[in-house]
Amino acid sequence: MAFSNIYRFEVVEDRLELYHERRGPEDAVFLFPLVVVEENRLMSLAPHLCVRDLYSGELIMTDSGFDLTWTVEGPRKQEHIHYCYR
Structure with missing residues (x-):
């Protein structure tokens, strides 16, 4: 499934x-x-609420980039998503 996201870090x-x-x-x-x-x-200091789903994250810096892991919890979602940025 092709998709794209644009995230901004400040x-x-x-x-x-x-x-x-x-x-x-x-x-x-x-x-x-x-x-x-x-x-x-x-x-993440506190989860982000989107409708009834809570999104939280963990970022681990590596020598060649970083990994961003998402946890999504809600009435119909129990997801764990791992992105590797290199």
């Missing part, structure tokens, strides 16, 4: 904020802040 003080630009950069949807929990590991 560094703000002591965290990384994640936005989804599904409606373009001018109307990006704020998802959640990611905060450092260990060296090279960030986790």
